Amino acid sequence: MRSLTLHLKLLIAILVVLGISVTAYQIFVLGIPVTEDATDDLWNIDAKVEFVASAKDPVKIQMFVPPLSRDFVSLNESFISNNYGVAVNRVDGNRKVTWSARRAKGNQTLYYRLVLTKRYSGEKAKIKGPTFRDSMTIEGPEKIAAEALLAPIRQHSADVETFVGEAIKRVNNPNDDNVKLLLAGDPSAAHKAKIVELLLSIAHVPIEKVHTIRLVADQPQMPELWLRSFNGTDWLYFNPETGEQGLPTDRLLWWSGDENLITVDGGKKANVTFSLNNSEMNAIRLAKLTDENTDANFLEYSLYGLPLQTQQTFMIMVMIPIGVLVILILRNLIGIQTLGTFTPVLIALAFRETQLGFGIMLFTIITALGLSLRSYLEHLKLQMLPRLSVVLTFVVVLIAAISLFSHKLGLERGLSVALFPMVILTMTIERLSITWEERGGGHAMKVAIGTLFAASLAHLIMTVPELVYFVFTFPAILLILVGFMLAMGRYRGYRLTELVRFKAFLKKADA
Amino acid sequence: MFGLWKTWKALEARGIMGINRRNADYVLKYNKRSLYPIVDDKIITKERAIAAGIHVPELYGVISTEKEIDNLEEIIGARSDFVIKPAQGAGGDGILVIADRFEGRYRTVSGRIISHEEIEHQVSSILTGLYSLGGHRDRALIEYRVIPDQIFKSISYEGVPDIRIIVLMGYPVMAMLRLPTRQSNGKANLHQGAIGVGVDLATGLTLRGTWLNNIINKHPDTTNAVDGVQLPYWDGFMKLAAGCHELCGLGYIGVDMVLDQEKGPLILELNARPGLNIQIANDCGLTLRTHAVEARLEDLKARGVTETVEERVAFVQEMFGHIPAVEG
Numbered sequence: 001m002r003s004l005t006l007h008l009k010l011l012i013a014i015l016v017v018l019g020i021s022v023t024a025y026q027i028f029v030l031g032i033p034v035t036e037d038a039t040d041d042l043w044n045i046d047a048k049v050e051f052v053a054s055a056k057d058p059v060k061i062q063m064f065v066p067p068l069s070r071d072f073v074s075l076n077e078s079f080i081s082n083n084y085g086v087a088v089n090r091v092d093g094n095r096k097v098t099w100s101a102r103r104a105k106g107n108q109t110l111y112y113r114l115v116l117t118k119r120y121s122g123e124k125a126k127i128k129g130p131t132f133r134d135s136m137t138i139e140g141p142e143k144i145a146a147e148a149l150l151a152p153i154r155q156h157s158a159d160v161e162t163f164v165g166e167a168i169k170r171v172n173n174p175n176d177d178n179v180k181l182l183l184a185g186d187p188s189a190a191h192k193a194k195i196v197e198l199l200l201s202i203a204h205v206p207i208e209k210v211h212t213i214r215l216v217a218d219q220p221q222m223p224e225l226w227l228r229s230f231n232g233t234d235w236l237y238f239n240p241e242t243g244e245q246g247l248p249t250d251r252l253l254w255w256s257g258d259e260n261l262i263t264v265d266g267g268k269k270a271n272v273t274f275s276l277n278n279s280e281m282n283a284i285r286l287a288k289l290t291d292e293n294t295d296a297n298f299l300e301y302s303l304y305g306l307p308l309q310t311q312q313t314f315m316i317m318v319m320i321p322i323g324v325l326v327i328l329i330l331r332n333l334i335g336i337q338t339l340g341t342f343t344p345v346l347i348a349l350a351f352r353e354t355q356l357g358f359g360i361m362l363f364t365i366i367t368a369l370g371l372s373l374r375s376y377l378e379h380l381k382l383q384m385l386p387r388l389s390v391v392l393t394f395v396v397v398l399i400a401a402i403s404l405f406s407h408k409l410g411l412e413r414g415l416s417v418a419l420f421p422m423v424i425l426t427m428t429i430e431r432l433s434i435t436w437e438e439r440g441g442g443h444a445m446k447v448a449i450g451t452l453f454a455a456s457l458a459h460l461i462m463t464v465p466e467l468v469y470f471v472f473t474f475p476a477i478l479l480i481l482v483g484f485m486l487a488m489g490r491y492r493g494y495r496l497t498e499l500v501r502f503k504a505f506l507k508k509a510d511a
Numbered sequence: 512m513f514g515l516w517k518t519w520k521a522l523e524a525r526g527i528m529g530i531n532r533r534n535a536d537y538v539l540k541y542n543k544r545s546l547y548p549i550v551d552d553k554i555i556t557k558e559r560a561i562a563a564g565i566h567v568p569e570l571y572g573v574i575s576t577e578k579e580i581d582n583l584e585e586i587i588g589a590r591s592d593f594v595i596k597p598a599q600g601a602g603g604d605g606i607l608v609i610a611d612r613f614e615g616r617y618r619t620v621s622g623r624i625i626s627h628e629e630i631e632h633q634v635s636s637i638l639t640g641l642y643s644l645g646g647h648r649d650r651a652l653i654e655y656r657v658i659p660d661q662i663f664k665s666i667s668y669e670g671v672p673d674i675r676i677i678v679l680m681g682y683p684v685m686a687m688l689r690l691p692t693r694q695s696n697g698k699a700n701l702h703q704g705a706i707g708v709g710v711d712l713a714t715g716l717t718l719r720g721t722w723l724n725n726i727i728n729k730h731p732d733t734t735n736a737v738d739g740v741q742l743p744y745w746d747g748f749m750k751l752a753a754g755c756h757e758l759c760g761l762g763y764i765g766v767d768m769v770l771d772q773e774k775g776p777l778i779l780e781l782n783a784r785p786g787l788n789i790q791i792a793n794d795c796g797l798t799l800r801t802h803a804v805e806a807r808l809e810d811l812k813a814r815g816v817t818e819t820v821e822e823r824v825a826f827v828q829e830m831f832g833h834i835p836a837v838e839g
Binding site for chain 2: 332335383385434440443489490491492493494495496498499501502503504505506
């Protein structure tokens with residue numbers, strides 16, 4: 001007996017240590033996130049290109065697409081175009097797609113779709129940029145106005161960063177006569193940017209126009225203009241309207257330079273519309289998607305390596321031990337009586353499909369009706385198998401009726417009853433009615449309520465998303481669970497209900 | 512929470528055995544799974560007992576297939592009273608006790624008149640496993656109806672009172688008299704509402720009783736006091752119970768016996784998972800007594816001695832018997 005206890009303790013210790021160390025390895029060495037909260041925004045960007053092709057000429061459309069050099073990683077990129085040839089090439093840090101067709105007619109629509117997400121780690125590549133440029137040549141009053149503007153800018157600035165900021169602020173002051181002269185009645189953002197460039201070129205500070213798309217869902221937008229300057233190590237971004245420095249994190253750089261977004265040969269009325277939407281994705285799955293771009297293949301031997309469909313099944317399956325654990329605790333520690341050990345777990349699984357509140361209602365109604373039918377069949381003195389068949393058929397008819405009614409009433413819930421809960425319902429009815437016969441109605445009620453309670457609790461715990469994620473990602477947890485179950489196997493203390501059951505002893509002791 | 516902990520400690524101090532302890536320390540430890548069929552199947556128990564010369568109610572016949580139900584009439588013969596039981600029934604379920612015949616029909620012990628067809632349906636239900644542990648196919652046995660000794664008349668309501676003795680490795684550790692009530696429908700099972708009355712192991716005098724987990728002194732139906740009743744043939748019961756260990760080989764059993772007014776003490780059935788309410792009936796925890804017996808076994812093993820039935824009974828009567836009567 002003693003050696004058995006030692007054996008058991010050893011086994012429990014091994015299981016728990018194994019479980020903890022595998023989990024710790026996954027968390028600390030492989031760096032798998034502990035909670036599912038670590039989700040990432042996934043952006044789906046569609047650029048729709050519309051134009052009217054002229055009938056005679058070959059068509060060639062060139063459009064900038066994001067270079068995706070630094071802060072973002074592309075998960076999928078597609079060019080949707082029927083009869084067009086597609087070519088992508090890089091020019092001066094920009095990427096450009098060229099669609100071309102020998103013959104096209106009428107309205108044409110092309111799509112560019114990009115799925116991307118923020119890159120969250122990884123080394124930043126060295127970047128290069130110009131730090132000097134020649135002055136642009138200007139003459140006459142413009143030259144005087146520019147120099148008049150530059151003098152206070154020089155005074156108010158300390159380095160390239162403040163110099164550019166100050167210059168933009170000055171240019172955006174509409175009351176300044178020098179600015180008015182330089183703008184020459186064209187206060188558009190593009191023109192202002194040009195003036196800024198002019199001013200800075202005199203001071204030999206290079207500046208570049210960049211066009212960005214804002215990562216915000218379901219809002220029509222056009223590329224937004226920003227200015228940037230290279231300070232020797234990094235690009236500094238400036239808002240051309242306010243002079244504020246720093247690119248907000250939700251801006252995606254689409255292209256840089258003076259060129260237009262799109263150029264069309266052999267067509268007219270070219271128009272590009274952007275539409276964005278985002279979705280959230282589990283960090284794990286994202287890691288797997290970006291896996292192809294990186295070297296990390298730590299997910300290869302986890303449950304995430306399974307096909308998606310199988311994964312979903314396993315997500316339910318790995319939670320069954322948790323449900324069993326709940327029943328074990330309820331029965332052996334608390335002392336709640338349930339119908340068998342696994343019926344509550346099965347009912348809990350059925351609740352997945354029916355939802356809890358509706359599931360409890362459905363179970364109560366169908367079980368009550370089924371029991372009354374069974375008690376009626378009892379009078380007919382039928383044998384077990386035929387009786388069971390009748391009850392099963394009755395349950396099917398009942399479920400069909402409930403589904404029909406709830407559908408007619410517009411409650412889609414009723415349709416959620418699937419094959420699986422039906423079998424469990426029949427089983428429950430049969431077992432409950434046997435309990436009823438053997439132990440009486442009171443006891444059957446007690447067992448039924450105990451079962452429903454245990455099933456509800458098991459269901460609630462089995463569907464905690466954090467727990468599902470945790471157990472699914474770290475299945476070694478189940479070893480720890482087994483250790484606990486083994487320990488429970490030799491638990492010999494009282495059950496909570498026994499403290500009540502044996503109360504009679506204490507009453508006497510007090511008296 | 513603190514109150515619960517106090518209750519826990521108090522129960523532990525009194526040696527009250529809980530289900531988990533019973534299962535882990537006694538049922539699993541002393542009862543070999545392979546021997547369960549001997550106690551779970553009443554037909555096998557009966558055969559074993561007859562072979563060992565232990566008195567049991569006479570077996571009239573066994574029905575094991577639907578076809579054999581036709582033999583029912585033949586088995587019953589001209590007898591006017593008999594009992595139909597599932598061989599593997601649990602908790603006294605599925606038992607049909609026929610007390611008399613009435614105009615071609617049968618009268619159950621509770622006075623209900625039933626037809627032959629209803630009896631046949633009952634047998635059929637038994638065969639399909641409705642009352643068996645785990646719902647397996649079962650056999651039905653038809654046996655002698657025990658007529659309880661007159662001594663129980665005043666403290667029993669219908670049915671057959673029986674005596675349950677818990678036996679650990681051949682040592683009876685606790686005894687109780689189970690009295691059917693109106694609520695239990697004449698059945699002697701505590702969870703169905705029967706009364707359990709503790710019995711002094713040495714003298715056979717009844718102590719106070721338990722009914723639905725409460726302590727009582729009077730029978731709820733007859734209002735006669737249940738304590739202070741001298742059970743006849745007490746030493747006979749004790750020896751019968753102690754001998755059941757050799758009969759079945761299981762170390763921790765509940766032995767159910769009856770006192771027939773003509774045939775004396777008879778063994779009804781054995782139970783491999785005896786209930787715990789016997790503790791309330793005896794106002795005493797089982798663990799203290801089982802520990803004492805286990806200590807005795809260790810001691811004997813060290814000395815290389817085995818005790819006979821008589822020695823074992825004498826030991827427990829000395830050890831646990833002669834409980835002073837309580838006032839109130």
